[in-house]
Amino acid sequence: MSLRSALLFAASLLCAGAGAGEIPPSERRSGYDLMSRETRAIQDDDATNPGMLWVLDGEALWNRKAGAADRACTACHGDARTSMKGVAARYPGFDAALGRPVNLEQRVNFCRAERQKAPPLAFESRELLALTAYVARQSRGLPIRIAIDARSRPFLDAGREAFHRRQGQLNLACSQCHDDNWGRRLAGSVIPQAHPTGYPLYRLEWQGLGSLERRLRNCLIGIRAEPYAYGAPEFVDLELYLMWRANGMKIETPAVRP
Amino acid sequence: MARAVVTAPTRARRGEIVAVKTLAQHPMETGFRRTQTGELIPRDIIRRFTCTYNGTEVYRVDLHPAMSANPLIAFSTVATETGTLAFQWVGDNGYSVTETASISVE
Amino acid sequence: MGTTRREFLILAATSLAVPEAARAQLDPNLAANRKAAFQEALRRIVGDAQVRRGRVKLQLPPLVDNGNSVPLSVAVESPMTETDHVRAIHVLTEKNPLPDVVSVRLGPRAGRATLSTRVRLADTQSVTAIAQMSDGSFWSDSVEVVVTLSACLEEGLI
Numbered sequence: 001m002s003l004r005s006a007l008l009f010a011a012s013l014l015c016a017g018a019g020a021g022e023i024p025p026s027e028r029r030s031g032y033d034l035m036s037r038e039t040r041a042i043q044d045d046d047a048t049n050p051g052m053l054w055v056l057d058g059e060a061l062w063n064r065k066a067g068a069a070d071r072a073c074t075a076c077h078g079d080a081r082t083s084m085k086g087v088a089a090r091y092p093g094f095d096a097a098l099g100r101p102v103n104l105e106q107r108v109n110f111c112r113a114e115r116q117k118a119p120p121l122a123f124e125s126r127e128l129l130a131l132t133a134y135v136a137r138q139s140r141g142l143p144i145r146i147a148i149d150a151r152s153r154p155f156l157d158a159g160r161e162a163f164h165r166r167q168g169q170l171n172l173a174c175s176q177c178h179d180d181n182w183g184r185r186l187a188g189s190v191i192p193q194a195h196p197t198g199y200p201l202y203r204l205e206w207q208g209l210g211s212l213e214r215r216l217r218n219c220l221i222g223i224r225a226e227p228y229a230y231g232a233p234e235f236v237d238l239e240l241y242l243m244w245r246a247n248g249m250k251i252e253t254p255a256v257r258p
Numbered sequence: 259m260a261r262a263v264v265t266a267p268t269r270a271r272r273g274e275i276v277a278v279k280t281l282a283q284h285p286m287e288t289g290f291r292r293t294q295t296g297e298l299i300p301r302d303i304i305r306r307f308t309c310t311y312n313g314t315e316v317y318r319v320d321l322h323p324a325m326s327a328n329p330l331i332a333f334s335t336v337a338t339e340t341g342t343l344a345f346q347w348v349g350d351n352g353y354s355v356t357e358t359a360s361i362s363v364e
Numbered sequence: 365m366g367t368t369r370r371e372f373l374i375l376a377a378t379s380l381a382v383p384e385a386a387r388a389q390l391d392p393n394l395a396a397n398r399k400a401a402f403q404e405a406l407r408r409i410v411g412d413a414q415v416r417r418g419r420v421k422l423q424l425p426p427l428v429d430n431g432n433s434v435p436l437s438v439a440v441e442s443p444m445t446e447t448d449h450v451r452a453i454h455v456l457t458e459k460n461p462l463p464d465v466v467s468v469r470l471g472p473r474a475g476r477a478t479l480s481t482r483v484r485l486a487d488t489q490s491v492t493a494i495a496q497m498s499d500g501s502f503w504s505d506s507v508e509v510v511v512t513l514s515a516c517l518e519e520g521l522i
Contacts, residue, residue, distance in 0.1 A: 188512020
């Protein structure tokens with residue numbers, strides 16, 4: 001059913017003509033605004049938000065010693081409530097040593113390797129999701145603030161190009177749904193503007209917490225394109241563009257989404 | 259690390275009805291899902307939730323596979339006396355989690 | 365229960381080439397069987413007693429964001445005293461693979477006869493809540509809920 005409706009939708013887009021371009025700041029809406037009242041209530045209350053289960057796990061991990069260096073995150077970062085405030089709002093961030101932007105998951109793994117002498121946590125593992133959820137939760141309510149300079153501009157441009165490029169068997173570009181047709185319905189779902197304000201988030205479809213890359217993989221599979229591997233530079237470039245596109249919008253981690 | 263979270267007031271007036279919200283981390287595998295190759299994924303759910311107040315059961319829930327993953331159970335109880343609210347989740351494959359919350363009642 | 369719905373649709377669409385094991389799942393009497401299971405579950409709860417509409421308020425969104433996790437709340441009008449209270453609340457569905465969703469045992473200590481939770485709904489259907497009173501009477505409420513399938517699915521379809 002979803003393949004057929006997606007094909008019909010793609011056909012209608014071809015007839016509809018040129019897209020509208022990027023969303024003007026005054027029209028920016030978080031996916032939160034497109035959800036039902038009841039789902040919004042789940043997100044709003046920490047006592048009912050299932051994402052908080054991972055945030056609490058993350059807090060425990062933050063305080064737990066790890067690796068050959070036998071250090072916890074607290075050894076360098078102290079209380080996350082102060083040290084991590086605003087951090088997630090400026091990720092993906094440029095890593096001078098690597099010469100390219102890295103996302104929060106990669107940053108956590110670099111810290112584990114360099115500072116804790118611990119093995120990296122697998123992408124989408126419960127521990128990595130818990131830690132990134134805990135860190136990002138410390139930025140909840142703060143505006144996204146991605147600053148682009150000469151070093152990061154080429155990566156932003158690569159991400160922007162990927163967002164506007166037609167891909168996959170359905171030959172759809174992200175912008176066709178998320179810039180040109182947000183608010184309309186695709187099968188039973190309302191199309192959001194695709195601002196990653198609440199990651200990692202609890203998706204009702206997953207019945208669990210997941211990262212932005214997991215969600216992007218869903219999208220790529222949805223348009224029948226080959227999904228990038230977790231941590232691939234193509235993903236981080238796209239994440240950088242999506243966060244920059246959402247500049248000024250408030251972090252909602254851990255968000256709840258359909 | 260199996261986890262459950264309880265949100266309840268720490269103090270209340272005698273006779274006041276207080277709200278209790280609980281969340282348990284659990285996939286609540288229904289037993290109806292199949293893998294891509296067709297094998298049935300066995301059922302694995304929380305079957306029962308109980309809340310006792312200083313040892314007396316005040317609320318009990320029997321859960322079936324139609325309860326969502328990471329189940330929320332929110333209910334109310336009368337603040338009768340100072341003491342402990344004890345919560346227990348029991349399920350398939352030996353799953354058993356307990357949590358407590360203290361309440362001071364004047 | 366997203367995957368079950370998904371699989372049902374896949375099987376329906378590819379019914380010509382479906383392998384033996386999967387064919388067994390295409391029960392032509394699915395709807396009738398589940399409706400019968402609902403009636404049986406209802407009988408198990410109330411026996412021969414009459415179930416009256418009223419006193420129970422069941423709330424669910426009329427159109428769900430996702431059938432995997434549908435917020436549900438039940439509230440039953442009752443003084444919740446020793447002599448007049450709600451003993452149990454049951455929630456049933458007509459189209460899920462199993463009719464029972466959740467059962468609550470409570471009493472005057474609850475203060476209010478309520479439950480808030482999240483449930484799985486396999487299809488657009490009616491959800492029923494039944495309250496059993498201390499005097500042996502049964503009261504109920506029913507709500508119609510529309511459940512759709514998610515647009516972009518995670519697993520690649522066949």
